[in-house]
Amino acid sequence: MSLRRRKKDLTFWEKIYIPEIVKGLALTLKTMFKPKYTVEYPEVKFIPPASYRGRPVLVMEENGKERCVACGLCSRVCPPLAIFVQAAETPDEKERYPVKFEINMIRCIFCGFCEDVCPEEAIVMSKDYELAFSSREEAIYGKDKLLTPIKQVQDRINFLRQYK
Amino acid sequence: MEKLTKDDIHPKILEALMRTESRYTVEDALENEMILNMGPQHPATHGVLRLLLRLDGETIVACVPELGYLHRGYEKMAENMSFYEFIPHTDRLDYLAPLSNNVAWVLAVEKLTGIEAPPRAQYIRMLICELSRIASHLVAIGAFAMDVGAMTVLLWTFREREKILDIWDILCGARFTNTYTRVGGVANDIQPEALAKVNWFIDQFDDNLKECEQLLNKNRIFIERLDGVGIVSAKDAIDLGLTGPTLRGSGVEYDLRRAKPYLFYNEMDFNVITYKEGDCLARYFVRIDEARESAKMVRQILSKMPQGEVRLNSAKKVLPNKAEVYTKMEELIQDFMIVNFGINPPAGEIYSAIENPKGELGFYIVSKGEGHPWKCKIRSPSFCNCQGLPLMMKGHMVSDVVAIVGSIDPVMGEADK
Numbered sequence: 013m014s015l016r017r018r019k020k021d022l023t024f025w026e027k028i029y030i031p032e033i034v035k036g037l038a039l040t041l042k043t044m045f046k047p048k049y050t051v052e053y054p055e056v057k058f059i060p061p062a063s064y065r066g067r068p069v070l071v072m073e074e075n076g077k078e079r080c081v082a083c084g085l086c087s088r089v090c091p092p093l094a095i096f097v098q099a100a101e102t103p104d105e106k107e108r109y110p111v112k113f114e115i116n117m118i119r120c121i122f123c124g125f126c127e128d129v130c131p132e133e134a135i136v137m138s139k140d141y142e143l144a145f146s147s148r149e150e151a152i153y154g155k156d157k158l159l160t161p162i163k164q165v166q167d168r169i170n171f172l173r174q175y176k
Numbered sequence: 177m178e179k180l181t182k183d184d185i186h187p188k189i190l191e192a193l194m195r196t197e198s199r200y201t202v203e204d205a206l207e208n209e210m211i212l213n214m215g216p217q218h219p220a221t222h223g224v225l226r227l228l229l230r231l232d233g234e235t236i237v238a239c240v241p242e243l244g245y246l247h248r249g250y251e252k253m254a255e256n257m258s259f260y261e262f263i264p265h266t267d268r269l270d271y272l273a274p275l276s277n278n279v280a281w282v283l284a285v286e287k288l289t290g291i292e293a294p295p296r297a298q299y300i301r302m303l304i305c306e307l308s309r310i311a312s313h314l315v316a317i318g319a320f321a322m323d324v325g326a327m328t329v330l331l332w333t334f335r336e337r338e339k340i341l342d343i344w345d346i347l348c349g350a351r352f353t354n355t356y357t358r359v360g361g362v363a364n365d366i367q368p369e370a371l372a373k374v375n376w377f378i379d380q381f382d383d384n385l386k387e388c389e390q391l392l393n394k395n396r397i398f399i400e401r402l403d404g405v406g407i408v409s410a411k412d413a414i415d416l417g418l419t420g421p422t423l424r425g426s427g428v429e430y431d432l433r434r435a436k437p438y439l440f441y442n443e444m445d446f447n448v449i450t451y452k453e454g455d456c457l458a459r460y461f462v463r464i465d466e467a468r469e470s471a472k473m474v475r476q477i478l479s480k481m482p483q484g485e486v487r488l489n490s491a492k493k494v495l496p497n498k499a500e501v502y503t504k505m506e507e508l509i510q511d512f513m514i515v516n517f518g519i520n521p522p523a524g525e526i527y528s529a530i531e532n533p534k535g536e537l538g539f540y541i542v543s544k545g546e547g548h549p550w551k552c553k554i555r556s557p558s559f560c561n562c563q564g565l566p567l568m569m570k571g572h573m574v575s576d577v578v579a580i581v582g583s584i585d586p587v588m589g590e591a592d593k
Contacts, residue, residue: 016461017393018453019403029396036391040328049335063367065349089515091261123264123355128363129515131501131508137349175364176498 060139062171065124067140067153068115069160071133071169078159079134082110086126086135094119095126113158117143118151127172136168185211185228192240193230209237212574216245220323220578223588227565227577236577239569241562246592254552258518259285259359260495262552267353269556270590272315273308273533275344278357283438284528284539285359289521291493297361297486298439303477304347304356305439305530306470307374310381311340312533313421313467316585320460321392323582324401332388339377346370359519360494361487374478381471389464402456406568406580409454416567417560420535421466422584425459427452432531443480446473456583463585493519518547527555534558534585558591 025031051058060066071079082099098112126135138160145151162169185193193211209232216224224245230238250269254262266281267274279301286292293301318333341351347370348356348363356363392398408418413426423430431448433441449465451458488494495514496507523545529538535557542551561584568580 016451017399018457019399022394022396022399026394027396032394032396036395039387039390043332049338061346061349061369063346063349063364083512085512085515089261091257091264121264121353122350123353124349124363125261125264125355129495129511131511133498133502171364172498175367 058141060141062167063175064139064141065122065137067117067138067143068120068122068124068126068135068158069138069140069165070113070135070155070158071165072159072161074162077104078109078113078155079132080110080113081106081108081132081134082113083108083131085129085131089125089129091123091125092119092121094121110155113155115153115158116151117145117153118148128176133169133172136165136172138165138168184213186242189228189240189242193228193238214577216242221581222319222586225562225581225586225588225591227581229569229574229577231574234573236569236572236574239566239577241565243559243562243588244592246588248593250593251552251554254549256548258547259521259549260514260518262549263357264353264355267355268589269554269593270312270532270534270537270558270587271352272587273312274352274354275304275308275348275356276312276530276532277537278354279305279439280528280530280532280537281539282357282359283530284526284541285519285521287528288524288526288541288543289359289493289519291360291488291490293361293488294485295440295482296365296484297488299477299481300362300366300486301357302439302441302444303366303374303474303481306473306477307340307343309470309533310467310474311337313463313470314340316421316463316533316582317388317460317467320579320582320585321398323578324398326391326395326398329388329391332384332391336381336384336388339373343370343373343377346373358487358495360490361485365486371478374474378471378474378478382468385464385467392460399457401576401579402460402583404453405456405572405576406583407453407455408564408568410452412567413454413564416564418535418564419557419560420532421459421462422535422561422564424448424450425462426454432529432536436529438528438530440480444473444476456579459583520545520547529555532557534587534590535561537590554593556590556593558586558588559593562586562591 073079082097084097087095087097094116096114097110099108100111101107102109124137127137209230212229212231214229215221215226226242228240229236250265263278263281266277269277314333314337318330321329344354345351347366348354408426410426410428413423413428427450429448429450434448446469449462451461491510496510500507501511521543523543525542527538527540529536537557538555540553541549544550
């Protein structure tokens with residue numbers, strides 16, 4: 013443990029302060045030659061790890077259809093109530109599908125609970141983190157924006173299978 | 177500049193300010209004594225803390241902190257959502273150590289429900305608690321140094337904290353609002369990359385902290401501004417209900433990790449840091465030493481971490497394993513039941529507290545056997561520590577206000593709930 017000093021413990025040289033300024037400047041000067049810890053963001057992109065919780069997306073199967081069966085569990089668990097699901101029937105094997113699936117990206121807090129409870133592995137968090145809107149309407153993402161080919165989110169699905 | 181009138185101050189605050197006899201009148205502010213309004217939009221009050229100071233010249237006669245500018249009603253919100261859904265909201269209490277709050281909340285719910293997480297999950301919780309303590313103390317030290325005029329330290333401690341945030345990025349998938357713990361365990365197992373990063377961080381942390389210390393410990397300006405400023409005696413600290421570094425800086429050896437061990441803290445070897453002076457400098461020393469102790473503890477946790485499950489397998493209480501939800505009917509039903517109706521703990525009430533970086537963070541939950549708490553009370557350390565401000569301020573100068581506020585390190589998200 014280093015020495016804990018109070019006012020009375022200061023030596024004469026520390027009290028006159030000038031040598032201490034020089035020492036401090038030397039220390040700060042030294043860090044100029046250390047490797048930089050910052051990233052120059054727009055030029056250098058941050059590549060998130062597989063565990064990253066970015067924008068939630070719907071998984072699209074190879075046949076171009078969504079996995080979601082519109083059970084509504086994600087919209088039930090969503091803490092900020094950002095998800096809206098409207099179900100309908102389909103002649104396919106899974107019987108139900110979402111006619112409307114909307115996530116309000118202004119409300120979303122990226123907690124990952126929708127993915128946590130989904131019984132079909134149909135909604136997962138992508139690595140997408142650059143979200144900007146110019147109006148509130150634009151921020152409501154419908155199925156057209158949410159559906160993502162399974163290949164793009166394979167990374168995340170592998171992570172979920174391994175660690176969750 | 178507009179003059180402060182009687183209408184700008186709540187009558188109760190005015191009464192508290194004026195309790196001592198004086199010749200003061202509000203309209204005639206500069207005549208004898210004056211009232212200075214500091215905050216809520218003041219860069220040195222660590223958020224939206226408003227301080228009303230009654231000044232005689234430059235000496236503070238009385239000080240009344242006014243809280244509530246960041247009140248979001250989390251205690252009320254908790255009554256309207258399930259125990260599970262409240263986890264992300266705890267992130268936003270003490271936003272400098274969100275994982276500590278996550279752990280505190282799930283420990284309270286587990287105590288209420290009567291379940292216990294598997295050992296590996298508990299070790300992971302301990303690991304994240306200690307790392308978030310380091311992160312929080314680093315911000316506290318940096319911001320404190322900046323409050324009294326040393327800018328460089330802030331940049332260096334933020335660089336160190338950035339490394340911890342990078343660990344969260346790999347471990348939880350988010351840097352700031354982590355939402356990592358779950359009732360009965362943690363969200364996901366700790367990855368080898370995250371462990372490697374923790375190891376790397378701990379190895380280089382000591383040297384980097386020493387560098388920050390070198391800038392401050394022999395610095396005459398820093399010491400003279402803090403030595404003997406904002407003294408709280410041990411008795412006053414206990415009477416006011418102060419906890420955390422503020423209490424231990426006054427020489428009271430009280431740390432919940434030692435006093436009432438939760439998780440596996442009884443197996444850990446660590447010292448409870450105390451300094452007996454009780455001034456701002458002592459609180460700074462406590463934080464620096466505690467960060468070192470936490471780093472020491474992280475090493476122990478890493479070496480002791482057992483293998484195994486990270487989430488309890490308990491129907492009706494804990495969300496089932498994902499792989500089983502996909503394939504088995506029972507677990508699928510369980511998944512739906514827990515999300516729709518909650519975990520329904522037995523009726524009763526509990527109080528569970530952990531040692532947050534700021535002090536004792538407790539959750540008092542009353543359950544009527546439903547999926548949501550009937551009442552939830554948050555005992556937040558920053559709120560209680562702010563009660564010490566009037567006592568610490570009395571008799572000091574206006575310029576000491578920022579030092580004193582910085583030394584108790586309040587986070588307004590937590591103080592206002």
